[in-house]
Every structure is written in structure tokens, then in C-alpha cells.
Amino acid sequence: MPSPIAHLAAGAAVAVGFTRDIDDPAQRRVVWGAALIFSVAPDLDAIPGFITGDMALYHNQISHSLFFGIAACLFVTGVFGLLFSRFLDWWSYSRISAVALISYGLHLVMDAATLGPGVKLLWPFMDERFSTPIMIFYGVRHSEGLFSAHHLITIGSELAMIVGFLLLARIVFRPHRHVPDTAFVE
Numbered sequence: 001m002p003s004p005i006a007h008l009a010a011g012a013a014v015a016v017g018f019t020r021d022i023d024d025p026a027q028r029r030v031v032w033g034a035a036l037i038f039s040v041a042p043d044l045d046a047i048p049g050f051i052t053g054d055m056a057l058y059h060n061q062i063s064h065s066l067f068f069g070i071a072a073c074l075f076v077t078g079v080f081g082l083l084f085s086r087f088l089d090w091w092s093y094s095r096i097s098a099v100a101l102i103s104y105g106l107h108l109v110m111d112a113a114t115l116g117p118g119v120k121l122l123w124p125f126m127d128e129r130f131s132t133p134i135m136i137f138y139g140v141r142h143s144e145g146l147f148s149a150h151h152l153i154t155i156g157s158e159l160a161m162i163v164g165f166l167l168l169a170r171i172v173f174r175p176h177r178h179v180p181d182t183a184f185v186e
């Protein structure tokens with residue numbers, strides 16, 4: 001798995017894209033919050049492992065399934081909407097759930113592109129783990145403790161990936177250039 005640094009960077013790229021046409025600060029905060037939270041949400045399954053001291057038992061299991069992710073994103077954004085949409089006149093379920101789904105989905109793809117066992121993308125229909133044909137991330141080696149030269153490889157490769165995400169976000173979400181109508185008049 002990549003570290004939370006890389007996942008949060010992917011969430012930030014999603015937030016940059018979805019807030020490019022939003023001026024309202026409160027609306028921007030909700031989109032940013034959703035993108036960052038859902039970009040790391042699949043790894044909440046690490047919490048029981050930290051508590052019990054057995055990471056392998058819970059981490060990288062069903063929360064890394066596409067179907068679990070879709071259900072979790074739609075459920076959480078739906079409940080949030082039910083509770084708060086009356087106070088948010090700009091609320092858009094489709095926009096916020098799209099932010100959640102893309103952020104969550106990017107997490108799964110990034111984990112699948114990390115050296116390691118792969119992810120249970122198709123659980124509960126298949127228990128098999130999937131990896132991308134090309135590995136992009138070196139991933140975190142939890143077993144090596146806090147100080148290890150391997151962490152430098154992890155951080156270095158992830159910083160390179162962050163720069164890539166930022167460039168991609170700039171290209172894909174380039175602001176629309178207004179071309180005056182007179183430009184087409186002979």
C-alpha cells in the first residue's frame with residue numbers, strides 16, 4: 001500500500017478538479033473534506049490492526065473491494081445529505097457522491113498498483129486479489145519499523161507521483177478560456 005501521503009495527494013487532485021468552478025468557501029470545504037476523507041477511507045480497516053497488533057488480520061480486506069466502496073460512498077454521502085442538506089442550499093448529492101467515489105476508487109487503483117499481494121477488488125463475488133500489470137508504488141513496509149532505508153524509496157516514489165497528479169490535474173481541469181464572440185467575426 002502507498003502511504004497516506006500519496007492517497008491524500010490523489011484526494012487533493014480530485015478536490016482541485018471539483019472545486020474549480022465553486023466560489024462559495026463552505027461548499028469548497030465540504031468538497032475538499034469529502035475528497036480527502038474518502039481518499040484514505042479504505043485504510044480505516046488498519047485501525048483494528050493497530051489496536052490488536054495484528055495488521056494482517058483486518059487490513060487490505062473487504063474495504064478494498066469496489067462493491068464495498070460504492071456502497072460505502074453512496075451510503076455515507078446519502079446519510080450526510082439527509083442530515084445536512086437542509087442547511088446547505090447548494091447541496092448536490094450527485095456531485096458529492098462523485099467526489100467520494102472517485103477518491104475511493106483512486107485509492108483502490110493505487111493499492112492495486114503497489115508491490116504486494118494486491119487487493120480484493122471484486123469481493124464478495126471473488127475472493128481473489130488483483131494487481132495492476134504495472135507496479136507504480138513501492139509501498140510501506142510496516143514490518144521494518146519507523147526507521148528504514150526502504151521508507152526513503154517509498155517517500156521518493158510517492159513524491160514523484162504527487163508531482164504527476166498535480167500536473168495531470170492542471171491539464172485535465174484547465175480553466176475554461178473565455179473566447180469573445182468578436183473573435184469569430186470577420
Ligand SMILES: [Zn+2]
Pocket residue numbers: 001042043060064107111
Ligand atoms: Zn488501502
